Amino acid sequence: MTKGTSEKSGSTGSVQWSGAEIRETFLRFFEERGHTRMSSSSLIPRDPTVLLTTAGMQQMIPYFLGQEVPPSKRLTTAQKCFRTTDIDEVGDDSHLTFFEMLGNFSVGDYFKREAIEFAWELLTQVYGIPPERLYPTVHEDDVESPGYWQAVTGIPAESITRLDDNWWGPPGDRGPCGPDSEIYYDRGLEYGCGEADCAPACPRCDRFLEIWNLVFMQYYQDEHGVRTPLKQPNIDTGMGLERLAVVLQGVESIYDTDIFRTIIDSVARLVGAEYGKHEAHDRSLRVVSDHGRGLVFMAADGVLPSNTGRGYVFRRVLRRTVLFGKRLGLDRPFLTDVAEIIIGQMGGHYTQLQQRHDQILDVLSMEERKFNQTLATGLALLERELERLTAEGKTMLPGKVAFRLYDTHGFPLELTEEVVTERGMTIDRVGFESEMEEQRERARGANPFQREKGEEAWTHLAKVLPQTVFTGYDGVSDESEIVALLVNGQPVDMVTAPENAAIVLARTPFYAEAGGQKGDQGVISSEMGAFHVLDTQRPIPGLNVQFGQMTEGSLRVGASVRAQVNAERRRDIMRNHSATHLLHRALKDLFGEQVNQRGSLVAEDRLRFDFSLNRPLTTEELREVDRRVSGWVLEDLPVTTQIMPYKEAIATGAMALFSEKYGDLVRVVTMGPSRELCGGTHVGATGQIGLYLTTQEASVAANTRRIEALTGVTADTFLRGRSDLLTTVSARLKTRPDEVLTRVDQFQEELAEARRELAAAQRAQARELAEQLVARAVRVGATGDTPVVAAVVSVTDDQALRELSDTVRAKLGPSVVALIMTSGEQARFVVMVAPELTARGVDARAIAANLGARLGGRGGGKPELAQGGGKQADAARSAAEAVPELVREQLG
Secondary structure, eight states, X not given: OOTTOOOOTTOOSSOOOOHXXXXXXXXXXXXXXXXXXXXXXXXXXXXXXXXXXXSTTGGGHHHHTTSSOOSOSEEEEEEEEEOOTTGGGTTSSSOOSEEEEEEEEEESSOOHHHHHHHHHHIIIIISOXXXXXXXXXXXXXXXXXXXXXXXXXXXOGGGSEEETTOEEOOSSSSEEEEEEEEEEEEOOGGGSOOOTTOOXXXXXXXXXXXXXXXXXXXXXXXXXXXXXXXEEEEEEEEEEHHHHHHHHHTOSSGGGSHHHHHHHHHHHHHHTOOTTSOHHHHHHHHHHHHHHHHHHHHHHTTOOOOSSHHHHHHHHHXXXXXHHHHHTTOOSOXXXXXXXXXXXXXXXXXXXXXXXXXXXXXXXXXXXHHHHHHHHHHHHHHHHHHHHHHHTTOOEEOHHHHHHHHHTSOOOHHHHHHHHHHTTOXXXXXXXXXHHHHHHHHHHHTOTTOOXXXXXXXXXXXXXXOOOEEOTTTOSEEEEEEEEEEETTEEESEEETTOEEEEEESEEOOOOOBTTBOOOOEEEEOSSEEEEEEEEEEEETTEEEEEEEEEEEEEETTOEEEEEEOHHHHHHHHHHHHHHHHHHHHHHHXXXXXXXXXXXXXXXXXXXXXXXXXSOOOHHHHHHHHHHHHHHHHTTOBEEEEEEEHHHHHHTTOBOOXXXXXXXXXXXXXXXXXXXXXXXXXXXBGGGGOOEEEEEEEEEETTEEEEEEEEHHHHHHHHHHHXXXXXXXXXXXXXXGGGHHHHHHHHHHHHHHHHHHHHHHHHHHHHHHHHHHHHTOEEESTTSOEEEEEEEOOOSSHHHHHHHHHHHXXXXXSOEEEXXXXXXXXXXXXXXXOHHHHTTTOOHHHHHHHHHHHTTSEEEEOSSEEEEEESOGGGHHHHHHTHHHHHHHHHO
């Protein structure tokens, strides 16, 4: 076999493993050992403190913390991950932004010994890696794992390396954590440093390659770094598919595996190059291939380019990809070509790539086109700045300028450096980094992913309280018991009027805000007091909390109460929520399944629906949307709900929102052609929506449109208001409502005719005034051959002033014209000088500066045309009288 390769179990000859076979073998191995295979979660994580999914365990955190019940205590996934920590190193032998993490997980089931047994069996007996090539490491304080490694594998104690950094922290500012045990593969002495103490994690060489990390989740770390033991120990393992492929395929780098070579060779053909012939080109090919994978998967998961958050990451990675493409000579748009290659290669396992094919290409194409426009604009700005510096005899581009190009115009610093260097100049890097650091400080001060304060209190309550039972699907009132009270985030035994508080009930009809639907309002009361519910939220899964104010008496923990939802408000919300589902279906029917929800608001007075589309809807398309939704409303279709397994629901065609996290059992809401996974409240039949009316369609972000609409009573009120307005307008126009447009057209034509007559009169008046001014021209100069007209005139606006000046100059020939208009205390002027006179030293700028000073303002422009103004209109006449002398002085 090739050095470091292994044969497939059960195969004959030296047949190498493909990346797809490595992935499937891993998942099947753990399925056969009682693990449930889970789909990869989205690159958009649930945790608001994390921009992107960076590890396989992120979707498991709610299970590890006991906040949600997992579909099985044993789980396995191939999780797509994206990290930008080492983005500048991408293109070497080992660094990536996008990668796949193979993992097996135990939620309170097996622990250290079993995790080690599974890993050893898979690596040595299934993948066929020689045991003598594998070296484990453990945390220096872990007293159990070394013994398990020796018992399971027979590895001597001296071959087990203890490292103080064998510790897995939470992906955000808090979460589950614990010691880990890493498995390294020995690539051979030829990769070593030759030192006797060379061992895994050697800082001097690349002999030992880390391939698998077994994390023993034992603790929860809060935002202060304090760790407390979890109720149940868990297992989280992660093995990079790409790194394992290096070992099993016996190649030098991840970019030499079949996972990448298909992409790299295809991109090389696009540019007419051959991989392996030119190191600079090879690195660019590797970067384009890696970044291309990340962009395709981010676009598929709904990440759209923007200037904040994960959208900013997307935009920066895309721009970096385009720049490396340009280094390869790709001056035309090429990202969609790369995307087609990646979708073809990976769409078999990640089927959403095929499903969202058009969406992916649209997002990449539009953003690449915008960036190419940005490059053109940035180059023009940079060239002007460099010309200015050259004229001033300077050779360094200020850091502020480079940063402004980078931050405001999106012009990459490396491209700025390239252009500056070609001009024999340098960049003030210190100034640039200073500006960049200030920007980072501003970003840290406005972190949009900061968690709400008080979550620790809710997490503690969730551990000691049973999950809230929601009864609001069946009615809007219920008898219940208060199980917790909080004031200012702190648990209390009693609240009294008029305190603001939060109430947790054992069972509640109040719907907690979720999926865009606003939380319920209403009253919680007993014989002892009443509490006005202003909002209902679910701060953590399983815990519904009513927020509001005590209005009468007092309430205690343990008290029996009646919970009454504001029924009218709930009905209005239900109408809007059901209409949102119908709207979503109508948009998909009209524009294709690639249209996906990007956000929504379901309130009592309106609905708002954001969706992916890269262009505005036409008037006719909006009418068709309304026709379809209103048609389903008029059919009075039944609205039904079913609880079923997630996979079964998807198999029946139910629509799932990619940004949502679903459990093993889901609620499917069906109304006519619409079938969605949804936990919200809905009408019993579409006819209860009453009316549906789109009121606005607009853009809210790149590739994202927003529709706002009304239903029911609100829509009826809106339409009646429009009807009343039409009645009032028709009365004012002294015509019938059905003839308002005809009457308006008549008025517009009459108005247009009146304006034409006025314009004709003004032109005639201007011609007469121009003749008068020409007749009053003063001739200056040694031979008296230069006409000068300087006067205060009565015109309507600046344009009329310029037109009059043009007319006078045209009639006089080579001349100087300076006209001033006044309005109240303000004065405006224009100065025109014929080119023949500027050649003799007459400068409109100097005349304008003088006029501006005399009028208490300023003026400026070009030698042939200048203008200005001031606040001393009473000085206009004397200022005009001074112009001939100014011209005489300039002529000498």
